Amino acid sequence: MDDTDPLLPPFAAKIAVVVRDDLETWQRLNVTAFLVSGITAALPELVGARYEDADGQHYLPLLGxxxxxxxxxxxxxxSTRERAVGRGLPLAVYTRDMFATGHDAANRAVVAAVPGASLDLVGLALHGPKNAVDKVLKGTRLHP
Known part of the structure; x- marks a missing residue:
């Protein structure tokens, strides 16, 4: 049994977010926030302990x-989506149609209406072992 803490370096896994390179800045930030929330909701074990400052004020925990x-x-x-699905990695998606919706149920409906290979993706997030994530990210570049 591996008793290493997944929240302490060296990290065996990572989260990667990929956003479309033609989005407005506000869209990139919005998509990134939504996608990371999906990973966090699905994998709560990746969340660390709450924060506390020297005055005793408590703050919410963050991803670790x-x-x-x-x-x-x-x-x-x-192609990144296809590789992630093929490897069975936990995946969150954000499609262009979701910019026009006003709530979560509508977001799910616009995704459900389109086959996976035809989704107009503007962002995705995945989590997995570093090596597997790196292979899935082929063709992407670090966001400037």
Whole structure:
């Protein structure tokens, strides 16, 4: 049994977010926040303990593992999605249609209406072993 703490370096796994390279800045930030929330909700064991300052003020806990943000074209996002699905990695998606919705149920509906290979992806997030994530990210580049 591996008794290493996944929240302490060296990290065996990581979270990667990939956003479309043609999005406005506000869209990139919005998509990144939503996608990381999906990973966090699905993998609560990746969340560390709450924070506390020297005055005793408490703050919410944060993810305890690295989150790297990448960018790529729509075609790169589609192939990244295919590789992640093929490897069975936990995956969150954000599609262009979701910008026009106003709530979570509508977001799920616009994704459900399109086959996975045809999704107009503007972002995705995944979590997994570093080596597997690195292979899935082929063609992306670190966000500037």
């Amino acid at each position: 593992v690295p989150v790297l943000v990448f960018e790529g074209s729509g075609a790169v996002l589609a």
